[in-house]
Amino acid sequence: MTNLEYILQQIINALSIGGLYALIAVGLSIVFSILRLTNFAHGDMMMIGAYGTILANQAGLPFELAVCGGVFVACIIGIIIERVAYRPVRGATEVTTLLTSVALTYILENLGILLFTSSPRNFPLPFWLDGMVKTPFESLSLNYITVLTLATTLLALIFLGWFVKYTRTGLSMRAVAEDLTAAYLMGIDVNRVIVIAFVLASGFAGLAGVLWAAQAGVVEPLMGFTPLLKAFIAAIIGGFGSIPGALLGGFVLGGLEVLIQGLPADWGLSPYRDALVFLLLIFFLLFRPNGLLGVKTEVKL
Amino acid sequence: MNNVQHMTRLVVGVLGLALLGLLAQVVLQSYPLRVFMVMGISVIFVTSLGLSNGFTGVFSLGHPGFIAIGAYVSGILTMGMEKKLLYLPDLPAWLSGIELNFLSATLIAGAVAAFIAWTVGIVLMRLSGNYVSVATLGLMIIINVVIVNAETFTRGSRTFTGIPAHTNIWWVLGWVGVALFVLGRVAYSSIGRAMRATREDVIAAQAMGIDVLPVRLIGFTVGAFFAGVGGALYGHYLVSFSPTTFYLAMMITQLTMLVLGGQNSLTGAVLGVVVVSILSEVLRNLERGFSIGGWQFLEMFGASQILLGLIFILVMVFRPQGILGSYELSFFQPRNQLRGD
Numbered sequence: 001m002t003n004l005e006y007i008l009q010q011i012i013n014a015l016s017i018g019g020l021y022a023l024i025a026v027g028l029s030i031v032f033s034i035l036r037l038t039n040f041a042h043g044d045m046m047m048i049g050a051y052g053t054i055l056a057n058q059a060g061l062p063f064e065l066a067v068c069g070g071v072f073v074a075c076i077i078g079i080i081i082e083r084v085a086y087r088p089v090r091g092a093t094e095v096t097t098l099l100t101s102v103a104l105t106y107i108l109e110n111l112g113i114l115l116f117t118s119s120p121r122n123f124p125l126p127f128w129l130d131g132m133v134k135t136p137f138e139s140l141s142l143n144y145i146t147v148l149t150l151a152t153t154l155l156a157l158i159f160l161g162w163f164v165k166y167t168r169t170g171l172s173m174r175a176v177a178e179d180l181t182a183a184y185l186m187g188i189d190v191n192r193v194i195v196i197a198f199v200l201a202s203g204f205a206g207l208a209g210v211l212w213a214a215q216a217g218v219v220e221p222l223m224g225f226t227p228l229l230k231a232f233i234a235a236i237i238g239g240f241g242s243i244p245g246a247l248l249g250g251f252v253l254g255g256l257e258v259l260i261q262g263l264p265a266d267w268g269l270s271p272y273r274d275a276l277v278f279l280l281l282i283f284f285l286l287f288r289p290n291g292l293l294g295v296k297t298e299v300k301l
Numbered sequence: 302m303n304n305v306q307h308m309t310r311l312v313v314g315v316l317g318l319a320l321l322g323l324l325a326q327v328v329l330q331s332y333p334l335r336v337f338m339v340m341g342i343s344v345i346f347v348t349s350l351g352l353s354n355g356f357t358g359v360f361s362l363g364h365p366g367f368i369a370i371g372a373y374v375s376g377i378l379t380m381g382m383e384k385k386l387l388y389l390p391d392l393p394a395w396l397s398g399i400e401l402n403f404l405s406a407t408l409i410a411g412a413v414a415a416f417i418a419w420t421v422g423i424v425l426m427r428l429s430g431n432y433v434s435v436a437t438l439g440l441m442i443i444i445n446v447v448i449v450n451a452e453t454f455t456r457g458s459r460t461f462t463g464i465p466a467h468t469n470i471w472w473v474l475g476w477v478g479v480a481l482f483v484l485g486r487v488a489y490s491s492i493g494r495a496m497r498a499t500r501e502d503v504i505a506a507q508a509m510g511i512d513v514l515p516v517r518l519i520g521f522t523v524g525a526f527f528a529g530v531g532g533a534l535y536g537h538y539l540v541s542f543s544p545t546t547f548y549l550a551m552m553i554t555q556l557t558m559l560v561l562g563g564q565n566s567l568t569g570a571v572l573g574v575v576v577v578s579i580l581s582e583v584l585r586n587l588e589r590g591f592s593i594g595g596w597q598f599l600e601m602f603g604a605s606q607i608l609l610g611l612i613f614i615l616v617m618v619f620r621p622q623g624i625l626g627s628y629e630l631s632f633f634q635p636r637n638q639l640r641g642d
Contacts, residue, residue, distance in 0.1 A: 038431040088618040094431045095360045099560060100617045102362075106553045107610035110603040225549070229442065232435055275446040278439035285432050286424060 005137045010258050016146045016215075018254020019153035023208040024231035025238070025246035026160060027201030033177040033241035034197050035090065037097045041081060041104035042205055043228025047112055047221055049074040049206025050213040054121065063126040071206040078202025079195055087191075105225075112221030120218040129214070149211045156204060157247060164243060169196055177241070226274075233281045239291025248292055253277065310632065314478060322474045334470065335538075340578045341473035342535050345480045347558045348570045349527035355564030356488050357520035358500030359426060362552060363437035366444035367414040367525040369547035371532025372539075373448065373455055375410035376464045379403060379537070384463035391453045403467040407476075407533040414529025419522045426517040429503065441552070448544045455544070462541035468534050476534060480527045484567060485633040487523055496520050497565075550606075554581075557613045563623030568630045573623065580612075581605055 024042070031039050053063075053070030061069060081104055089100050125145075133142045164170040175183040176193045184190045205224075212227060213219045230253060238249025260273045269276065284291065325337050350364045377389070378401045385397050401409070425436050449458045456462075487493055495516045498506040503513055536542060554577065562573020584605030616623065 036431075038435065085614055085618075089621075092617075092621060095358075095434065096617055096621050098360075098431050098434055099556065100614055102553065102556065103610045103613035103617065106613070107607050110606040110610065114603040114607065229438070233439075236432075236435070271450045272446055275443040278443050281439050282424065282436050285428055285436050289428075289432060 002137075005140050008137065009140055010262060012140075012142060012146060014255040014258040015251070016149050016254075017257060018251035019150055020208050020212060020227070020250075021230050021234045021253050022247045022250025023153050023156060023204050023211075024227055025234040025250045026157070026243055027204045028231055028235045029238075029241055029243055029246040030173075030197050031201050032235070033243075034173070034180070034194060035086070035097070036094055037086060038094070038101065038232075039201075040098070040101040040228065041085075041108060042101075042201065042231070043224030044105055044108040044112070045074045045078060045202045045205035046209025046212060046224040046227060047108070047219070048077050049209035050123065050219040050223065051112070051116060052206070053210050053213070054124065054219060057124050063124065067207075067210050070210055071203050074206025074209070075199045075203045078198040082195060082198040087194075109221050109225075116221060118221055120220040123213040123217055123219050125214060125217075145211075145214050149215065152207065152211060156207060160200065160204070160243065163200070169193070173197060230277070233277055235291075236281060237284050237291055239293040242291070242293050245291050245293035252292075256280070311482075314482070314632070318474045318478045322470050325470055336578065336582055338468065338470055338473050338538060339535075340574060341470075341477050342468075342531050342538065343555070343558065343574045343578060344477050344571055345527055345531035345534070347555055347562075347574050348480060348484050348567050349524040349531065350555055351524075351559055351564055351567060351570040352484055352488060352496075353517075353520040353524040354559065355566070355570070356493060356500065357496040357517045359429070359517050359521060360431075360434045361437040361521065361524075362434050362556075363441040363444075364524070364528055364555060365547040365551045366441035367418060367528035368532035368535065368551070369444060369448060369544065370414045370417060371407075371410040371529030372536030372542060372547065373461065373532075374413045374529070375403075375406040375533030376461060376536045377454060378406040378409060379465055379467065380463050381465065388456060388461075388463045389454070393453075396454075403465075403472070403537065407530055410533035411526040411530035414532070415522050415526035418525030419518065422518045422521040422525075423514075426514055426521060441548075445544050445548060458544055460541050460543045464537055464540050466537060466540050468538040473534060473538075476530055480530070481567065481571075481633065483523070484527070487519070488567060489629075489634045492516060492519055553613075554609070557609055560613065560621075560623055561616050563625035563627065565622065565627035566625050566629045567633045568628065569623050569625035572625060576624075577609070581609060584608055 024046070027045075028039060028042055031037055031042070049070045051070070052073035053066045056066035056069035057063060085100055085104055086097065089097050129144045129148065131144050133144060133147055135142055164173060172183065172188045172193050173196065175186070175188055176190055180190060183193075208227070209224065212223065216223075231250070234249035234253045235246045236249070237252055238245030238247065256277065257273060260276055261270055263269050325334060329337055346364065346368065350361070354360050377392070377396060378399065380388070380400070382397065382400055385392055389397070421440060425433060425440065428436055448455050451457075488496070495506070495511045496519075498509065498511055499513050499516055507513060532547070539546070558573035558577045559570055560573070561577060562571065563569025588603075588605050
């Protein structure tokens with residue numbers, strides 16, 4: 001493997017993992033920007049999306065439709081948890097809502113264990129996804145799943161950008177994020193906007209779950225927790241509550257992880273990857289709590 | 302309150318704990334006695350968590366990290382030398398040559414946890430709201446990653462074993478007494494009042510001349526000290542454990558206990574421990590399958606956790622201040638004072 005190939009390979013790895021982080025982090029950021037809710041249950045939408053896909057596939061749907069089914073289930077669960085758990089605590093302190101979401105994660109993960117057992121399941125991939133892309137570089141490993149991940153992530157993010165910027169609902173979403181009460185007084189149906197935010201966030205997480213499962217080859221009930229933590233880091237690095245920030249944060253984090261992984265082995269740092277990225281998070285929280293792209297918030301007396 | 306009353310209270314407390322211990326040892330069979338011991342250790346965990354989370358309002362999710370530190374430190378210090386050769390052969394000489402008694406190992410475990418809390422706290426306690434929660438969660442994960450990788454000292458992700466089973470009911474109740482005494486003294490002193498002031502409104506507290514950082518730091522450090530002590534007790538109770546023992550499940554159980562009982566009061570924290578411990582013991586038995594009037598319920602592993610989670614959410618929705626709110630038994634308040642709640 002030449003130097004160029006090595007660098008290209010690392011860039012591809014960084015983009016594909018960074019894209020997934022971005023896909024999860026935007027959902028966190030959308031919900032946070034509107035409700036100031038740090039949503040720990042977001043990661044479990046990945047698990048739901050992936051298991052939904054497996055079940056739909058077993059029920060006889062072809063893989064492509066089964067994925068839509070899985071994402072759809074994630075959206076529905078997102079709506080349900082907003083209605084039954086988050087709406088009753090809306091307006092409570094940040095810590096109360098955060099704790100509610102922690103409890104929800106616990107419920108969802110144990111529900112997953114109860115329904116599907118804690119042992120990992122194989123993720124069924126259609127044969128056309130099972131292969132490598134031919135590239136001019138011989139030793140470059142680029143499989144269809146990576147390409148699909150990159151393409152889907154890109155499409156989803158473009159869709160989100162268009163939705164938030166150019167649709168009426170997107171406009172109301174931005175208004176609610178700016179000031180919930182004022183938006184309500186202007187006649188915006190706040191509940192509807194929040195439900196749509198949860199649908200978007202959960203759908204994106206569900207999609208990320210399917211892609212994650214496709215790359216890992218297996219699905220398990222606790223699969224969403226580590227990616228969720230990474231998505232928190234991504235969202236906070238980029239600026240919690242900002243959609244472009246979450247994108248940037250996702251790719252920055254993906255790049256950093258690949259970089260740490262690629263450090264010389266005798267430095268002994270690569271096993272500490274997760275600890276290092278969390279150190280970075282703490283560093284950001286201290287010195288740039290608004291992230292790379294976040295807006296400065298003022299404390300009102 | 303005068304000194305005589307104070308001494309009376311102390312004597313009553315010590316006698317009460319001693320009576321409780323005797324009663325437990327006479328009445329309870331071996332299994333319920335073990336449950337009772339875990340309950341006591343949990344009281345140490347949850348009341349110490351309550352000092353930082355409830356009283357200072359710095360909602361830490363990193364408590365299991367300090368518990369892990371306590372368990373591993375005390376485990377290494379008390380392990381017999383032959384066992385060290387067997388389980389931790391690569392330990393540096395200054396550690397492999399010592400074998401401390403339980404009390405000093407527990408104290409060192411608490412001190413190490415407190416020292417780490419103090420150093421990272423200088424940085425972390427500047428954050429507030431949900432940022433501090435996410436950052437302390439990060440701290441717990443960092444500690445976990447370090448423990449998994451420091452194989453020389455911890456056997457990595459493999460089971461850490463060979464620890465002498467020192468923990469008995471008297472050690473547990475003794476430390477429960479010390480923890481409740483110290484935490485009560487801190488929580489209802491002038492520092493404790495400053496803690497509650499910063500919890501209610503940081504800016505107002507600053508305007509009243511309270512320096513927020515040291516106040517929060519004291520809460521965090523004292524809490525971590527008892528987390529380390531409790532971790533040592535728990536380690537010598539379990540005898541063997543692994544890094545996953547001190548992770549998410551432990552965090553959620555402790556949070557449920559704290560939040561259910563009432564995080565703004567030590568009495569509430571103790572009550573939460575008792576309620577949740579008994580509840581999960583009952584549920585654990587139901588999980589194995591039971592039958593009601595001809596209906597056979599199969600085993601449902603995970604069902605008790607789901608129910609605990611539901612209770613947690615119901616508390617958050619209907620009574621976010623917990624069962625007791627900020628009600629405190631006057632027993633825990635060393636001096637008569639306005640509590641300002």
